[in-house]
Amino acid sequence: MTSIHIAGAGMVRFGKYDPAVTFEKLAADAARNAMRDAGAHRRDIEAVFVGHVFGGPVAGQRVATELGLGGRPVSNHENYCASGATALREAWTAIRAGLCDVALVIGAEKMTDRIKGGVTPDANDLDAQQGFVMTAGHALSARRYMHDHGATREQIAMVAVKNHAHSRHNPYAQYQRPVSLDEVVNARPIADPLGLLDCSPISDGAAAAVVCSATGLKRLGLPADRPEVRAIGLVSGTLRAGLGDINEEDISRRAGLQAYDMAGIAPEDIDLVEMHDCFTIAEIVRLEGLGLVPKGQGAAWTAQGRTSIGGTLPVNPSGGLLSRGHPVGATGMAQVCELYWQLTGQAGQRQVDGARLGLAYCKGGTVSGTDGASVTTVVMSS
Amino acid sequence: MSATISSGPVSSALMPAIAETAASTSRPLRDGILQTDPPRLLGSVCRACSTRLFPARDFCPSCGSDDVEGGIPLATTGMVYSFTVVRQAPPGRETPYSLAYIDLADGVRVMAQVTGDPDALHIGAPVRLDIRTVARRDGCDLIGYVFVPSLEPEVA
Numbered sequence: 001m002t003s004i005h006i007a008g009a010g011m012v013r014f015g016k017y018d019p020a021v022t023f024e025k026l027a028a029d030a031a032r033n034a035m036r037d038a039g040a041h042r043r044d045i046e047a048v049f050v051g052h053v054f055g056g057p058v059a060g061q062r063v064a065t066e067l068g069l070g071g072r073p074v075s076n077h078e079n080y081c082a083s084g085a086t087a088l089r090e091a092w093t094a095i096r097a098g099l100c101d102v103a104l105v106i107g108a109e110k111m112t113d114r115i116k117g118g119v120t121p122d123a124n125d126l127d128a129q130q131g132f133v134m135t136a137g138h139a140l141s142a143r144r145y146m147h148d149h150g151a152t153r154e155q156i157a158m159v160a161v162k163n164h165a166h167s168r169h170n171p172y173a174q175y176q177r178p179v180s181l182d183e184v185v186n187a188r189p190i191a192d193p194l195g196l197l198d199c200s201p202i203s204d205g206a207a208a209a210v211v212c213s214a215t216g217l218k219r220l221g222l223p224a225d226r227p228e229v230r231a232i233g234l235v236s237g238t239l240r241a242g243l244g245d246i247n248e249e250d251i252s253r254r255a256g257l258q259a260y261d262m263a264g265i266a267p268e269d270i271d272l273v274e275m276h277d278c279f280t281i282a283e284i285v286r287l288e289g290l291g292l293v294p295k296g297q298g299a300a301w302t303a304q305g306r307t308s309i310g311g312t313l314p315v316n317p318s319g320g321l322l323s324r325g326h327p328v329g330a331t332g333m334a335q336v337c338e339l340y341w342q343l344t345g346q347a348g349q350r351q352v353d354g355a356r357l358g359l360a361y362c363k364g365g366t367v368s369g370t371d372g373a374s375v376t377t378v379v380m381s382s
Numbered sequence: 383m384s385a386t387i388s389s390g391p392v393s394s395a396l397m398p399a400i401a402e403t404a405a406s407t408s409r410p411l412r413d414g415i416l417q418t419d420p421p422r423l424l425g426s427v428c429r430a431c432s433t434r435l436f437p438a439r440d441f442c443p444s445c446g447s448d449d450v451e452g453g454i455p456l457a458t459t460g461m462v463y464s465f466t467v468v469r470q471a472p473p474g475r476e477t478p479y480s481l482a483y484i485d486l487a488d489g490v491r492v493m494a495q496v497t498g499d500p501d502a503l504h505i506g507a508p509v510r511l512d513i514r515t516v517a518r519r520d521g522c523d524l525i526g527y528v529f530v531p532s533l534e535p536e537v538a
Contacts, residue, residue, distance in 0.1 A: 140481070141464075239435070
Protein backbone atom coordinates (compact mmCIF):
# COMPACT_ATOMS: atom_id res chain seq x y z
CA MET A 1 0.00 0.00 0.00
CA THR A 2 1.27 3.46 -0.87
CA SER A 3 2.52 5.89 1.74
CA ILE A 4 0.49 9.12 2.01
CA HIS A 5 2.28 12.47 2.21
CA ILE A 6 1.58 16.14 2.74
CA ALA A 7 3.05 17.82 -0.34
CA GLY A 8 2.24 21.33 0.76
CA ALA A 9 0.16 23.25 3.28
CA GLY A 10 -1.41 26.67 3.53
CA MET A 11 -3.73 28.76 5.66
CA VAL A 12 -5.29 32.15 5.95
CA ARG A 13 -4.94 33.86 9.32
CA PHE A 14 -7.76 32.91 11.66
CA GLY A 15 -9.81 35.75 13.11
CA LYS A 16 -12.89 37.86 12.62
CA TYR A 17 -13.37 38.86 9.00
CA ASP A 18 -15.81 41.40 7.59
CA PRO A 19 -19.12 39.82 6.45
CA ALA A 20 -18.11 40.82 2.89
CA VAL A 21 -15.19 38.34 3.06
CA THR A 22 -16.93 35.12 2.07
CA PHE A 23 -16.49 31.50 3.13
CA GLU A 24 -15.52 30.76 -0.47
CA LYS A 25 -12.76 33.38 -0.48
CA LEU A 26 -11.24 32.18 2.80
CA ALA A 27 -11.27 28.56 1.61
CA ALA A 28 -9.92 29.37 -1.85
CA ASP A 29 -7.11 31.54 -0.46
CA ALA A 30 -5.97 28.76 1.89
CA ALA A 31 -6.14 26.26 -0.98
CA ARG A 32 -4.06 28.50 -3.27
CA ASN A 33 -1.44 28.84 -0.51
CA ALA A 34 -1.27 25.06 -0.13
CA MET A 35 -1.06 24.47 -3.89
CA ARG A 36 1.67 27.11 -4.23
CA ASP A 37 3.60 25.50 -1.37
CA ALA A 38 3.34 22.10 -3.07
CA GLY A 39 4.13 23.50 -6.50
CA ALA A 40 0.85 22.00 -7.68
CA HIS A 41 -1.06 23.41 -10.64
CA ARG A 42 -4.82 23.06 -11.14
CA ARG A 43 -4.20 20.25 -13.64
CA ASP A 44 -2.43 18.22 -10.90
CA ILE A 45 -5.42 18.13 -8.53
CA GLU A 46 -7.58 15.05 -9.10
CA ALA A 47 -10.14 15.38 -6.30
CA VAL A 48 -11.23 17.93 -3.68
CA PHE A 49 -12.37 17.12 -0.12
CA VAL A 50 -13.88 19.93 1.95
CA GLY A 51 -14.68 19.88 5.67
CA HIS A 52 -17.09 22.46 7.09
CA VAL A 53 -20.12 22.69 9.39
CA PHE A 54 -21.89 25.96 8.66
CA GLY A 55 -20.85 26.49 5.02
CA GLY A 56 -24.22 25.42 3.68
CA PRO A 57 -25.11 22.95 0.94
CA VAL A 58 -22.38 22.18 -1.65
CA ALA A 59 -19.98 24.68 -0.11
CA GLY A 60 -17.12 22.52 -1.39
CA GLN A 61 -18.34 22.81 -4.96
CA ARG A 62 -18.64 26.59 -4.59
CA VAL A 63 -15.02 26.70 -3.46
CA ALA A 64 -13.84 24.32 -6.20
CA THR A 65 -15.55 26.53 -8.77
CA GLU A 66 -13.66 29.58 -7.42
CA LEU A 67 -10.42 27.63 -7.75
CA GLY A 68 -11.08 26.48 -11.31
CA LEU A 69 -11.28 22.87 -10.11
CA GLY A 70 -14.80 22.16 -11.34
CA GLY A 71 -15.45 18.82 -13.01
CA ARG A 72 -13.49 16.77 -10.49
CA PRO A 73 -14.98 14.71 -7.65
CA VAL A 74 -15.77 17.20 -4.87
CA SER A 75 -17.21 16.08 -1.56
CA ASN A 76 -18.36 17.81 1.62
CA HIS A 77 -17.59 16.38 5.07
CA GLU A 78 -19.31 17.24 8.35
CA ASN A 79 -18.26 15.84 11.73
CA TYR A 80 -18.66 19.13 13.63
CA CYS A 81 -15.27 20.28 14.94
CA ALA A 82 -13.59 17.18 13.47
CA SER A 83 -14.84 17.99 9.95
CA GLY A 84 -11.49 19.14 8.55
CA ALA A 85 -9.65 16.06 9.78
CA THR A 86 -12.49 13.86 8.55
CA ALA A 87 -12.09 15.37 5.06
CA LEU A 88 -8.38 14.50 5.26
CA ARG A 89 -9.26 10.94 6.25
CA GLU A 90 -11.54 10.61 3.23
CA ALA A 91 -8.76 11.85 0.93
CA TRP A 92 -6.31 9.48 2.61
CA THR A 93 -8.76 6.62 2.11
CA ALA A 94 -9.30 7.48 -1.56
CA ILE A 95 -5.56 7.64 -2.22
CA ARG A 96 -4.94 4.34 -0.44
CA ALA A 97 -7.75 2.83 -2.49
CA GLY A 98 -5.93 3.93 -5.65
CA LEU A 99 -8.68 6.31 -6.77
CA CYS A 100 -6.29 9.26 -7.10
CA ASP A 101 -2.69 10.31 -6.39
CA VAL A 102 -3.02 14.05 -5.72
CA ALA A 103 -5.91 15.46 -3.69
CA LEU A 104 -6.70 18.87 -2.28
CA VAL A 105 -8.13 18.92 1.24
CA ILE A 106 -9.66 22.09 2.66
CA GLY A 107 -11.14 22.87 6.07
CA ALA A 108 -13.04 26.14 6.20
CA GLU A 109 -15.57 28.03 8.28
CA LYS A 110 -17.15 31.48 8.40
CA MET A 111 -18.72 31.81 11.86
CA THR A 112 -18.62 35.38 13.10
CA ASP A 113 -21.53 36.53 10.95
CA ARG A 114 -23.79 33.59 11.86
CA ILE A 115 -22.95 32.17 15.31
CA LYS A 116 -23.81 34.14 18.48
CA GLY A 117 -23.26 33.17 22.10
CA GLY A 118 -21.44 29.90 21.47
CA VAL A 119 -21.99 26.64 19.61
CA THR A 120 -24.58 24.05 20.64
CA PRO A 121 -25.55 20.51 19.72
CA ASP A 122 -28.36 20.12 17.19
CA ALA A 123 -31.69 21.41 18.51
CA ASN A 124 -33.10 17.84 18.34
CA ASP A 125 -30.58 16.62 20.89
CA LEU A 126 -32.17 15.92 24.28
CA ASP A 127 -29.33 17.62 26.19
CA ALA A 128 -29.67 20.72 23.98
CA GLN A 129 -33.33 20.87 25.01
CA GLN A 130 -32.20 21.06 28.67
CA GLY A 131 -30.00 24.07 27.91
CA PHE A 132 -26.77 22.19 27.20
CA VAL A 133 -24.25 24.33 25.36
CA MET A 134 -20.69 23.18 24.64
CA THR A 135 -19.27 25.41 27.39
CA ALA A 136 -21.60 23.82 29.93
CA GLY A 137 -20.39 20.32 29.08
CA HIS A 138 -16.79 21.30 29.70
CA ALA A 139 -17.71 23.22 32.86
CA LEU A 140 -19.31 20.02 34.22
CA SER A 141 -16.12 18.19 33.28
CA ALA A 142 -13.88 20.81 34.95
CA ARG A 143 -15.90 20.90 38.17
CA ARG A 144 -15.77 17.12 38.49
CA TYR A 145 -12.06 16.94 37.54
CA MET A 146 -11.21 19.43 40.29
CA HIS A 147 -13.33 17.44 42.78
CA ASP A 148 -11.86 14.05 41.84
CA HIS A 149 -8.20 14.96 41.35
CA GLY A 150 -7.68 18.00 43.59
CA ALA A 151 -6.72 20.13 40.59
CA THR A 152 -6.98 23.89 41.08
CA ARG A 153 -8.78 26.50 39.02
CA GLU A 154 -5.40 28.11 38.37
CA GLN A 155 -3.83 24.89 37.04
CA ILE A 156 -6.66 24.53 34.53
CA ALA A 157 -6.37 28.20 33.53
CA MET A 158 -2.67 27.64 32.78
CA VAL A 159 -3.69 25.83 29.59
CA ALA A 160 -4.88 29.18 28.22
CA VAL A 161 -1.79 31.01 29.49
CA LYS A 162 0.48 28.45 27.80
CA ASN A 163 -1.35 28.37 24.48
CA HIS A 164 -1.52 32.16 24.24
CA ALA A 165 2.21 32.30 24.97
CA HIS A 166 2.83 29.84 22.12
CA SER A 167 0.80 31.70 19.49
CA ARG A 168 2.72 34.94 19.93
CA HIS A 169 4.95 33.42 17.27
CA ASN A 170 2.23 32.08 14.97
CA PRO A 171 1.44 34.55 12.16
CA TYR A 172 -1.79 32.63 11.38
CA ALA A 173 -3.15 32.88 14.95
CA GLN A 174 -6.19 34.98 15.81
CA TYR A 175 -4.46 36.14 19.03
CA GLN A 176 -0.75 36.90 19.14
CA ARG A 177 -0.29 38.44 22.57
CA PRO A 178 0.45 36.83 25.93
CA VAL A 179 -2.36 36.47 28.47
CA SER A 180 -1.70 36.37 32.23
CA LEU A 181 -3.09 33.89 34.75
CA ASP A 182 -4.97 36.78 36.42
CA GLU A 183 -6.63 37.65 33.14
CA VAL A 184 -7.82 34.06 32.66
CA VAL A 185 -9.20 33.47 36.17
CA ASN A 186 -10.79 36.94 36.36
CA ALA A 187 -12.35 36.91 32.88
CA ARG A 188 -16.11 37.23 32.48
CA PRO A 189 -17.78 33.99 33.73
CA ILE A 190 -19.38 31.92 30.95
CA ALA A 191 -20.26 28.63 32.65
CA ASP A 192 -18.82 28.22 36.15
CA PRO A 193 -15.99 27.48 36.76
CA LEU A 194 -15.01 28.45 33.19
CA GLY A 195 -14.65 32.03 32.02
CA LEU A 196 -14.27 33.71 28.65
CA LEU A 197 -10.55 32.91 28.32
CA ASP A 198 -11.15 29.21 29.03
CA CYS A 199 -13.17 29.12 25.80
CA SER A 200 -11.94 29.06 22.23
CA PRO A 201 -13.28 32.02 20.24
CA ILE A 202 -15.84 32.10 17.45
CA SER A 203 -13.62 32.51 14.40
CA ASP A 204 -13.40 32.65 10.63
CA GLY A 205 -10.65 30.92 8.70
CA ALA A 206 -9.45 28.17 6.43
CA ALA A 207 -6.56 25.73 6.15
CA ALA A 208 -5.62 23.35 3.35
CA ALA A 209 -3.11 20.77 2.20
CA VAL A 210 -2.17 18.96 -0.98
CA VAL A 211 -2.17 15.26 -0.10
CA CYS A 212 -0.30 12.76 -2.30
CA SER A 213 0.64 9.17 -2.80
CA ALA A 214 4.33 8.41 -3.46
CA THR A 215 3.44 8.50 -7.17
CA GLY A 216 1.76 11.87 -6.69
CA LEU A 217 4.89 13.30 -5.05
CA LYS A 218 6.94 12.17 -8.06
CA ARG A 219 4.44 13.75 -10.42
CA LEU A 220 4.79 17.07 -8.58
CA GLY A 221 8.59 16.75 -8.76
CA LEU A 222 8.88 16.67 -4.96
CA PRO A 223 11.36 14.61 -2.92
CA ALA A 224 10.03 11.40 -1.36
CA ASP A 225 10.72 12.65 2.19
CA ARG A 226 7.75 14.98 2.50
CA PRO A 227 5.99 14.48 5.87
CA GLU A 228 4.03 11.26 5.91
CA VAL A 229 0.51 10.79 7.24
CA ARG A 230 1.07 7.53 9.08
CA ALA A 231 -2.42 7.03 10.45
CA ILE A 232 -5.81 8.65 10.82
CA GLY A 233 -8.06 7.28 13.51
CA LEU A 234 -11.77 8.00 13.49
CA VAL A 235 -14.16 6.84 16.19
CA SER A 236 -17.58 7.81 17.44
CA GLY A 237 -18.88 7.94 20.99
CA THR A 238 -20.75 5.14 22.74
CA LEU A 239 -23.78 5.24 25.03
CA ARG A 240 -22.71 5.38 28.66
CA ALA A 241 -24.95 3.53 31.08
CA GLY A 242 -24.55 3.87 34.83
CA LEU A 243 -22.74 6.40 36.98
CA GLY A 244 -19.16 6.36 35.64
CA ASP A 245 -16.49 9.09 35.52
CA ILE A 246 -17.46 11.76 32.94
CA ASN A 247 -13.75 12.39 32.45
CA GLU A 248 -13.05 8.74 31.65
CA GLU A 249 -12.40 9.75 27.98
CA ASP A 250 -12.96 6.26 26.64
CA ILE A 251 -13.60 7.83 23.22
CA SER A 252 -10.12 9.43 23.29
CA ARG A 253 -8.54 6.21 24.47
CA ARG A 254 -10.09 4.29 21.57
CA ALA A 255 -9.14 6.96 19.02
CA GLY A 256 -5.58 6.95 20.31
CA LEU A 257 -5.22 3.17 20.25
CA GLN A 258 -6.57 3.06 16.70
CA ALA A 259 -4.00 5.59 15.50
CA TYR A 260 -1.06 4.12 17.46
CA ASP A 261 -1.85 0.67 16.11
CA MET A 262 -2.25 1.86 12.51
CA ALA A 263 0.98 3.88 12.68
CA GLY A 264 2.90 1.16 14.54
CA ILE A 265 3.96 3.52 17.32
CA ALA A 266 3.62 3.84 21.07
CA PRO A 267 2.27 7.01 22.71
CA GLU A 268 5.68 7.74 24.25
CA ASP A 269 7.20 8.02 20.74
CA ILE A 270 5.23 11.23 20.08
CA ASP A 271 7.28 14.45 20.09
CA LEU A 272 4.47 17.00 19.95
CA VAL A 273 0.70 17.23 19.99
CA GLU A 274 -1.81 19.53 18.36
CA MET A 275 -4.73 19.08 20.76
CA HIS A 276 -8.36 20.08 20.44
CA ASP A 277 -8.39 22.58 23.33
CA CYS A 278 -11.83 24.00 22.58
CA PHE A 279 -11.85 24.64 26.33
CA THR A 280 -8.92 24.64 28.77
CA ILE A 281 -10.09 21.52 30.63
CA ALA A 282 -10.59 19.64 27.36
CA GLU A 283 -6.85 19.70 26.60
CA ILE A 284 -6.13 18.14 30.00
CA VAL A 285 -8.65 15.30 29.98
CA ARG A 286 -8.03 14.40 26.33
CA LEU A 287 -4.25 14.13 26.82
CA GLU A 288 -5.02 11.76 29.68
CA GLY A 289 -7.50 9.79 27.57
CA LEU A 290 -4.88 9.35 24.86
CA GLY A 291 -2.49 7.87 27.43
CA LEU A 292 0.01 10.72 26.92
CA VAL A 293 -0.34 12.04 30.48
CA PRO A 294 -1.13 9.97 33.59
CA LYS A 295 -4.76 10.08 34.74
CA GLY A 296 -5.47 13.05 36.99
CA GLN A 297 -2.10 14.72 36.41
CA GLY A 298 -2.81 16.81 33.30
CA ALA A 299 -3.54 20.01 35.19
CA ALA A 300 -0.37 19.69 37.26
CA TRP A 301 1.69 18.85 34.16
CA THR A 302 0.42 22.02 32.50
CA ALA A 303 1.19 24.21 35.51
CA GLN A 304 4.70 22.70 35.69
CA GLY A 305 5.38 23.64 32.05
CA ARG A 306 5.71 20.06 30.90
CA THR A 307 3.31 20.68 28.00
CA SER A 308 4.95 23.97 26.97
CA ILE A 309 7.44 24.33 24.10
CA GLY A 310 10.70 23.15 25.69
CA GLY A 311 8.82 20.80 28.03
CA THR A 312 8.75 17.01 27.90
CA LEU A 313 5.64 16.92 25.67
CA PRO A 314 4.92 20.23 23.87
CA VAL A 315 1.18 20.59 23.28
CA ASN A 316 -0.28 23.16 20.91
CA PRO A 317 2.83 25.03 19.77
CA SER A 318 0.47 26.75 17.31
CA GLY A 319 -1.57 28.25 20.16
CA GLY A 320 -4.30 25.66 19.77
CA LEU A 321 -7.94 26.47 19.39
CA LEU A 322 -7.84 28.82 22.38
CA SER A 323 -5.41 31.21 20.72
CA ARG A 324 -4.99 30.31 17.05
CA GLY A 325 -8.82 30.50 16.90
CA HIS A 326 -11.47 27.90 16.18
CA PRO A 327 -13.33 28.15 12.88
CA VAL A 328 -14.74 24.72 13.57
CA GLY A 329 -14.49 23.01 10.17
CA ALA A 330 -11.02 24.48 9.57
CA THR A 331 -9.40 23.40 12.82
CA GLY A 332 -8.44 19.85 11.85
CA MET A 333 -6.59 21.04 8.77
CA ALA A 334 -4.95 23.90 10.70
CA GLN A 335 -3.52 21.25 13.04
CA VAL A 336 -2.20 19.35 10.01
CA CYS A 337 -0.61 22.56 8.68
CA GLU A 338 1.10 23.09 12.04
CA LEU A 339 2.43 19.52 12.17
CA TYR A 340 3.69 19.93 8.59
CA TRP A 341 5.55 23.13 9.48
CA GLN A 342 6.92 21.60 12.69
CA LEU A 343 8.05 18.40 10.97
CA THR A 344 9.76 20.36 8.16
CA GLY A 345 11.45 22.77 10.58
CA GLN A 346 9.54 25.80 9.32
CA ALA A 347 7.82 26.81 12.56
CA GLY A 348 10.14 29.71 13.36
CA GLN A 349 10.23 30.83 16.99
CA ARG A 350 7.58 28.26 17.98
CA GLN A 351 9.63 25.37 16.53
CA VAL A 352 9.71 22.25 18.72
CA ASP A 353 13.28 20.92 18.71
CA GLY A 354 13.65 17.45 17.29
CA ALA A 355 10.03 17.25 16.09
CA ARG A 356 9.83 13.99 14.15
CA LEU A 357 6.52 12.45 15.14
CA GLY A 358 3.38 14.48 15.78
CA LEU A 359 -0.21 13.73 16.76
CA ALA A 360 -3.22 15.92 15.96
CA TYR A 361 -6.48 15.30 17.82
CA CYS A 362 -9.94 16.69 17.03
CA LYS A 363 -13.21 16.08 18.79
CA GLY A 364 -16.40 17.05 17.05
CA GLY A 365 -19.84 17.43 18.58
CA THR A 366 -21.83 15.72 21.29
CA VAL A 367 -24.70 13.25 21.29
CA SER A 368 -26.87 13.00 24.39
CA GLY A 369 -26.02 9.95 26.48
CA THR A 370 -22.64 9.30 24.82
CA ASP A 371 -19.07 10.39 25.53
CA GLY A 372 -18.91 12.44 22.33
CA ALA A 373 -19.77 12.34 18.65
CA SER A 374 -16.54 12.04 16.65
CA VAL A 375 -12.82 11.97 17.38
CA THR A 376 -10.01 12.00 14.83
CA THR A 377 -6.36 11.23 15.51
CA VAL A 378 -3.82 12.10 12.80
CA VAL A 379 -0.26 10.77 13.17
CA MET A 380 2.39 12.43 10.99
CA SER A 381 6.13 11.83 10.78
CA SER A 382 8.99 13.68 9.10
CA MET B 383 -42.38 23.53 44.40
CA SER B 384 -45.24 21.93 42.48
CA ALA B 385 -45.68 21.18 38.80
CA THR B 386 -47.26 23.93 36.74
CA ILE B 387 -49.02 21.99 34.02
CA SER B 388 -51.93 24.10 32.80
CA SER B 389 -53.96 21.38 31.14
CA GLY B 390 -54.03 18.79 33.87
CA PRO B 391 -52.50 15.34 34.04
CA VAL B 392 -51.48 13.55 30.87
CA SER B 393 -51.01 9.81 30.85
CA SER B 394 -48.13 8.35 28.90
CA ALA B 395 -50.55 6.17 26.90
CA LEU B 396 -52.08 9.30 25.39
CA MET B 397 -48.82 10.94 24.39
CA PRO B 398 -48.60 9.89 20.74
CA ALA B 399 -52.14 11.13 20.15
CA ILE B 400 -51.36 14.39 21.90
CA ALA B 401 -48.22 14.93 19.88
CA GLU B 402 -50.20 14.51 16.69
CA THR B 403 -53.12 16.74 17.68
CA ALA B 404 -52.56 20.38 16.78
CA ALA B 405 -55.36 21.55 19.11
CA SER B 406 -53.65 20.22 22.27
CA THR B 407 -52.64 22.81 24.80
CA SER B 408 -49.73 20.81 26.19
CA ARG B 409 -47.39 18.07 25.11
CA PRO B 410 -44.21 16.47 26.43
CA LEU B 411 -40.88 17.81 25.20
CA ARG B 412 -40.48 14.47 23.46
CA ASP B 413 -42.68 11.40 23.11
CA GLY B 414 -42.22 8.68 25.68
CA ILE B 415 -39.71 10.34 28.02
CA LEU B 416 -42.04 11.18 30.94
CA GLN B 417 -45.43 10.79 32.54
CA THR B 418 -47.23 13.34 34.69
CA ASP B 419 -49.45 11.17 36.90
CA PRO B 420 -47.57 10.28 38.93
CA PRO B 421 -44.70 12.49 37.69
CA ARG B 422 -41.91 10.21 36.50
CA LEU B 423 -39.16 10.08 33.91
CA LEU B 424 -39.51 6.94 31.79
CA GLY B 425 -36.55 4.80 30.84
CA SER B 426 -35.76 1.25 29.84
CA VAL B 427 -34.40 -1.72 31.72
CA CYS B 428 -32.41 -4.63 30.33
CA ARG B 429 -33.93 -7.99 31.29
CA ALA B 430 -30.53 -9.65 30.91
CA CYS B 431 -28.24 -7.39 32.96
CA SER B 432 -30.67 -4.94 34.69
CA THR B 433 -28.99 -1.85 33.21
CA ARG B 434 -31.36 1.11 33.26
CA LEU B 435 -31.22 3.91 30.71
CA PHE B 436 -32.76 7.31 30.15
CA PRO B 437 -34.18 7.93 27.66
CA ALA B 438 -35.37 4.42 26.80
CA ARG B 439 -33.58 2.44 24.05
CA ASP B 440 -34.57 -0.83 22.38
CA PHE B 441 -31.17 -2.37 23.07
CA CYS B 442 -28.80 -2.54 26.02
CA PRO B 443 -25.50 -0.66 25.53
CA SER B 444 -23.93 -2.53 28.46
CA CYS B 445 -24.45 -6.17 27.46
CA GLY B 446 -25.76 -5.86 23.89
CA SER B 447 -29.05 -7.60 24.63
CA ASP B 448 -32.21 -6.81 22.67
CA ASP B 449 -34.34 -8.07 25.56
CA VAL B 450 -35.17 -4.63 26.91
CA GLU B 451 -38.37 -3.27 28.44
CA GLY B 452 -39.37 0.37 27.88
CA GLY B 453 -41.72 2.71 29.73
CA ILE B 454 -40.06 2.06 33.09
CA PRO B 455 -40.67 4.79 35.70
CA LEU B 456 -37.33 5.92 37.13
CA ALA B 457 -36.39 7.05 40.62
CA THR B 458 -37.49 10.59 41.45
CA THR B 459 -34.62 11.40 43.82
CA GLY B 460 -30.93 11.67 43.23
CA MET B 461 -27.71 13.58 43.85
CA VAL B 462 -25.80 16.20 41.90
CA TYR B 463 -22.80 14.53 40.21
CA SER B 464 -21.50 17.77 38.69
CA PHE B 465 -23.04 21.15 37.92
CA THR B 466 -22.45 24.50 36.28
CA VAL B 467 -24.16 27.86 36.16
CA VAL B 468 -24.54 28.86 32.52
CA ARG B 469 -24.13 32.63 32.22
CA GLN B 470 -23.90 32.97 28.45
CA ALA B 471 -26.03 31.05 25.94
CA PRO B 472 -27.19 31.54 22.38
CA PRO B 473 -30.18 33.87 21.88
CA GLY B 474 -33.55 32.43 22.97
CA ARG B 475 -32.46 31.13 26.37
CA GLU B 476 -32.51 33.29 29.48
CA THR B 477 -29.38 33.18 31.62
CA PRO B 478 -28.23 32.37 34.21
CA TYR B 479 -29.43 28.81 34.79
CA SER B 480 -27.97 25.83 36.61
CA LEU B 481 -27.34 22.68 34.62
CA ALA B 482 -26.30 19.42 36.26
CA TYR B 483 -25.73 15.74 35.89
CA ILE B 484 -28.10 14.09 38.38
CA ASP B 485 -27.34 10.56 39.55
CA LEU B 486 -30.75 9.00 40.26
CA ALA B 487 -31.14 6.58 43.14
CA ASP B 488 -31.67 3.68 40.70
CA GLY B 489 -28.34 4.18 38.93
CA VAL B 490 -29.36 6.36 35.98
CA ARG B 491 -27.59 9.65 35.16
CA VAL B 492 -29.75 12.45 33.77
CA MET B 493 -28.74 15.91 32.52
CA ALA B 494 -31.21 18.54 33.64
CA GLN B 495 -31.59 22.03 35.00
CA VAL B 496 -31.70 22.50 38.77
CA THR B 497 -33.90 25.21 40.27
CA GLY B 498 -33.11 27.41 43.26
CA ASP B 499 -30.04 29.26 44.46
CA PRO B 500 -27.03 28.35 42.31
CA ASP B 501 -24.66 29.35 45.12
CA ALA B 502 -26.14 26.64 47.35
CA LEU B 503 -25.48 23.89 44.78
CA HIS B 504 -22.68 21.44 45.41
CA ILE B 505 -21.54 18.02 44.29
CA GLY B 506 -23.53 15.47 46.25
CA ALA B 507 -26.50 17.79 46.90
CA PRO B 508 -29.81 15.84 47.14
CA VAL B 509 -32.44 16.77 44.54
CA ARG B 510 -35.87 15.54 43.47
CA LEU B 511 -37.66 15.43 40.13
CA ASP B 512 -40.27 17.97 39.10
CA ILE B 513 -42.25 17.52 35.89
CA ARG B 514 -43.40 20.94 34.69
CA THR B 515 -44.00 23.24 31.76
CA VAL B 516 -40.55 24.27 30.58
CA ALA B 517 -41.37 26.22 27.42
CA ARG B 518 -44.21 27.34 25.18
CA ARG B 519 -44.19 26.67 21.44
CA ASP B 520 -46.90 27.35 18.84
CA GLY B 521 -49.45 28.05 21.56
CA CYS B 522 -48.68 24.77 23.29
CA ASP B 523 -47.08 24.17 26.69
CA LEU B 524 -44.05 21.90 26.47
CA ILE B 525 -43.82 19.60 29.47
CA GLY B 526 -40.31 18.78 30.55
CA TYR B 527 -38.37 18.08 33.71
CA VAL B 528 -36.16 19.88 36.20
CA PHE B 529 -34.70 18.93 39.55
CA VAL B 530 -35.38 20.79 42.78
CA PRO B 531 -32.94 20.91 45.71
CA SER B 532 -34.20 18.74 48.53
CA LEU B 533 -33.43 19.19 52.20
CA GLU B 534 -34.73 15.81 53.23
CA PRO B 535 -32.43 12.82 53.36
CA GLU B 536 -32.43 10.89 50.12
CA VAL B 537 -34.94 8.03 49.89
CA ALA B 538 -34.13 5.28 47.48
